[in-house]
Amino acid sequence: xxxxxxxxxxxxxxxxxxxAINCKSSQSLLFSSNNKNFLAWYQVKPGQPPKLLIxxxxxxxxxxxxRFSGSGSGTDFTLTISSLQAEDVALYFCQQxxxxxxxxxGGTKVEI
Amino acid sequence: QVQLVQSxxxxxxxxxxxxxxxxxxxxxxxxxxxxxxxxxxGQGLEWMGGIIPMFGSPNxxxxxxxxxxxxxxxxTSTIYMALSxxxxxxxxxxxxxxxxxxxxxxxxxxxxxxxxxTMVTVS
Numbered sequence: 001x002x003x004x005x006x007x008x009x010x011x012x013x014x015x016x017x018x019x020a021i022n023c024k025s026s027q028s029l030l031f032s033s034n035n036k037n038f039l040a041w042y043q044v045k046p047g048q049p050p051k052l053l054i055x056x057x058x059x060x061x062x063x064x065x066x067r068f069s070g071s072g073s074g075t076d077f078t079l080t081i082s083s084l085q086a087e088d089v090a091l092y093f094c095q096q097x098x099x100x101x102x103x104x105x106g107g108t109k110v111e112i
Numbered sequence: 113q114v115q116l117v118q119s120x121x122x123x124x125x126x127x128x129x130x131x132x133x134x135x136x137x138x139x140x141x142x143x144x145x146x147x148x149x150x151x152x153x154g155q156g157l158e159w160m161g162g163i164i165p166m167f168g169s170p171n172x173x174x175x176x177x178x179x180x181x182x183x184x185x186x187x188t189s190t191i192y193m194a195l196s197x198x199x200x201x202x203x204x205x206x207x208x209x210x211x212x213x214x215x216x217x218x219x220x221x222x223x224x225x226x227x228x229x230t231m232v233t234v235s
Contacts, residue, residue, distance in 0.1 A: 031216040038215065040222040049226035050157070055213050061224060093157060099217040101173040102147075102159035 002027050002096050006105035013110065019081040021108045023094035028074045029057070031098065038098035041070055041079045044091040044107075053092075054079065086112065114139035116208055116227035123233045129196040132230045134208030141189040142166040145211035147220055148182060148193045152204040162211070162219055163191065171219035198234045205229045 003026040013019040029037045037057035042050040052061045054070035057077055067082045081088055089112060094105040119133040134146065147162030161172035165184035172180050181194040191208055212224035 033216075036216075038222075040213075042223075049207055049229055050209075050223070051226075052212070052222060052224045055222040061212075095157070095222070097213070097215045097221050099215060100159070100171070100219050101175070102215070102220040104157040104159075106156050 001101055002029075002098065002103050004094055004096055004103050004105040006092075006094055006108050008108060009106070010109040010111065012112065013081075013084045015086065015112060016083050019084050019088075019110055021079045021092050021094075021110070023072075023077045023079070023105050025075045025077075025096055025098075027098070029077075029096050029098045030074050037073050037077070038096060039070075039072075039077050040095045040097060041068075042093045042095065043088075044093065045089075050093065055097075081110070084110070084112070114210075114225060116210065116225055118206075118208060118227040118230045121231040121233070123235065124198050126199055126234055128198055129194060130198060130232050131192055131194040132206050132208075132232070134191040134193070134227050136189045136191070136210070142186055145214065145219075145221060146184070146191045147209050147211060147223065148180075148206060149209055149223070150204040150206045152201070155204075158204075159220060160193070165191075195232075198232075200234050203232065203234045205231050 005024045007022045039057040041054040044050045058070040142165040145164040148160040163170040163182045170182040183192045208227040209223035210225040211221035214221040
């Protein structure tokens with residue numbers, strides 16, 4: 001199984017400041033056939049289901065604010081919130097969808 | 113607007129079975145893949161398996177093989193997940209989710225639409 005390791009477990013960021021969450025996979029998520037990284041990022045708020053933010057490591061889902069961006073390739077990835085807003089307080093998970101079993105990172109709690 | 117609406121919370125005894133439904137309203141149904149993901153209290157997300165209704169053949173995570181059954185009813189646009197031989201470790205919030213981008217290899221993908229979740233408590 002591909003192990004996904006997120007860091008940090010939690011971080012506190014001031015409003016308007018930048019937040020960065022790291023995700024490392026135990027195997028490369030880069031698929032040679034299409035040169036895409038099969039990595040997604042989700043936001044989870046209390047009492048709500050996960051919300052897809054980013055897929056293919058850097059493609060923003062429709063409707064997601066452009067302050068959210070994804071980067072990285074191979075085994076190392078980052079989710080960046082360029083200017084933290086109050087509504088961004090949540091848990092964030094990375095997920096590999098390169099091969100089953102699909103696996104998720106342990107989550108990062110973002111607070112103000 | 114497309115929605116996934118799941119059945120209500122369940123309380124079950126150890127050793128029994130549970131069946132959770134997920135009804136898709138609006139949009140196409142059969143062409144999409146649907147998966148089940150669970151989250152135990154205070155834990156992370158865990159993929160269980162999924163199905164593409166137009167193909168019908170489900171696929172399961174190795175961990176749940178023999179205990180989980182995922183089916184689809186195209187006539188009602190509903191996905192079902194049945195889990196047997198329940199134990200306390202199966203206490204979790206169970207989500208159905210729709211695939212927007214398929215996996216590079218095998219089953220699953222990235223999920224753009226999620227149900228509201230169904231709490232299953234095993235005592």
